[in-house]
Amino acid sequence: MNQQFIRPSVRTTCRACSSDNLMLVLPMGDHPPANMFVRADEREQPQPAFPLNTQACLDCGLIQVADQVPPDFFTDYLYVPSGAATMHTHFAGLAQVCVDRADGGLIVDIGCNDGLMLSHANGLGGRTLGIDPAANLARIAAERGVRVHTDFFNPKTAREVRDAEGPAKVITTTNTFNHIDDLHGFAEGVLALLEDDGVFIIEVPWGKAILETNEFDNVYHEHLSELSLLSIVRLGEAVGLDVVDVTKLPVHGGSMRVFMQPAALKQSPAPIVGSMLEEEKAAGMTRRESYEAFAGRVQELGDTLTRILAQIKASGKTVAGYGAPAKGNTLLNYFGIGPDTLDFLVDRNPLKQGLYSPGMMIPVLSPDAVEEHKPDYLLVLAWNFFDEIREQMADFEARGGKFIVPLPMPVVIP
Numbered sequence: 001m002n003q004q005f006i007r008p009s010v011r012t013t014c015r016a017c018s019s020d021n022l023m024l025v026l027p028m029g030d031h032p033p034a035n036m037f038v039r040a041d042e043r044e045q046p047q048p049a050f051p052l053n054t055q056a057c058l059d060c061g062l063i064q065v066a067d068q069v070p071p072d073f074f075t076d077y078l079y080v081p082s083g084a085a086t087m088h089t090h091f092a093g094l095a096q097v098c099v100d101r102a103d104g105g106l107i108v109d110i111g112c113n114d115g116l117m118l119s120h121a122n123g124l125g126g127r128t129l130g131i132d133p134a135a136n137l138a139r140i141a142a143e144r145g146v147r148v149h150t151d152f153f154n155p156k157t158a159r160e161v162r163d164a165e166g167p168a169k170v171i172t173t174t175n176t177f178n179h180i181d182d183l184h185g186f187a188e189g190v191l192a193l194l195e196d197d198g199v200f201i202i203e204v205p206w207g208k209a210i211l212e213t214n215e216f217d218n219v220y221h222e223h224l225s226e227l228s229l230l231s232i233v234r235l236g237e238a239v240g241l242d243v244v245d246v247t248k249l250p251v252h253g254g255s256m257r258v259f260m261q262p263a264a265l266k267q268s269p270a271p272i273v274g275s276m277l278e279e280e281k282a283a284g285m286t287r288r289e290s291y292e293a294f295a296g297r298v299q300e301l302g303d304t305l306t307r308i309l310a311q312i313k314a315s316g317k318t319v320a321g322y323g324a325p326a327k328g329n330t331l332l333n334y335f336g337i338g339p340d341t342l343d344f345l346v347d348r349n350p351l352k353q354g355l356y357s358p359g360m361m362i363p364v365l366s367p368d369a370v371e372e373h374k375p376d377y378l379l380v381l382a383w384n385f386f387d388e389i390r391e392q393m394a395d396f397e398a399r400g401g402k403f404i405v406p407l408p409m410p411v412v413i414p
Helices: 085-102 116-123 135-143 155-165 183-193 207-212 229-239 271-282 288-314 326-335 368-373 383-392 394-398
Strands: 003-005 022-031 047-057 063-065 106-110 127-131 168-174 194-205 241-249 255-262 319-322 377-380 402-405 411-413
Touching (some): 155 168, 168 183, 183 241, 194 207, 207 288, 229 241, 288 319, 288 326, 288 402, 319 368, 368 394, 383 394, 383 402
Parallel strands (some): 106 127, 106 168, 168 194, 319 377
Antiparallel strands (some): 047 063
16 A cells, blocks of 8 residues: 555534534544555555544534545545445435426425436426536536536536526435535525525434444545534524425435425424434433444444454455445555455446555455455445345355355355
8 A cells, every 4th residue: 555644634624513512433544545555556546544533513414524534525526326236226216306396396306417317307397406526427427318416516617507407396416415525505505596495305324324334434534524414404404494205215224315394484393303302312322331332333344354364364265355445445544454454355336446445555346356266255335235236146146155244244155
């Protein structure tokens, strides 16, 4: 690993509620940006690395990264949701919700990525616009027939889009809100673009699920915040948006779809809002002891996983990794699992194939490499799609191959 360590500015307040009642939960050392994969001709060049320190706000239950990576690291982005069949079905469902809510009005998807959700909305007759800073993904979205305004979203962008397109009836952001440093500025931009009776829909991993199922790998420099529902309520109160409804989702290890509307509407929240806030309270999302226990479980997870891998290698068996997700790079770098343990990684995303994983420099190949090289074990780094992966790798399992699923605690299957 050839890394150039950079000390960024460190936040001292909660991104959501602005409290300074913060607790350092899990200091994970220096990591390269988790989606900064490396080309073969760059392997000898220094790779930037930043501290990855996980904080918790003991007032609202937000879990956040203290250290800010410069935003220009994310203008050429390698994650796309289209590689997982699960996400096609998921986004088709969200598109239907958006089209029904918009009722002919404009649907804006902030962080639209490769345009997967909006392409479904277009197919349902929706009027849509994507906003995303990644020019490479905007080109893919355009091939799907999705219009994209290529820029970071903020109040200035919101005004530009409103002037050009009119107000939005529905604004969505899926797994993007957790990438934003200035949540207040982002929410103010949403209010500036939204119709007076419009709805803002946020999809993010639920902080409660992250805490309870040891999903430390959901934390990386792009995932600046892992949100509790309480943190979104507090943020909304500060900017003039009310949480009016929530839907629990199974994707990404447990997520939530939060519906917000302008506070001026005085909309009464659905009963699930109060019940989920009570669930968070019962889970101890504002208690120091909950995070101390979480950190202890993560350490146990790492000890168990590295012991399993060492025993497999000592027996002469071979291991590869399935998936090269950002979360997988957090796990590999934190536990020091490199090419001496994993012969290669495979990923269905062609944008990552032929590259090397950030930090550990493990080659990323096509899934065809599993059949070609026939590893004995697959460490499932994209564990949130394990059911889908197991189905795709039926031949691997039929010939005796085994899966290692690392979270919530490592287990070998079958």
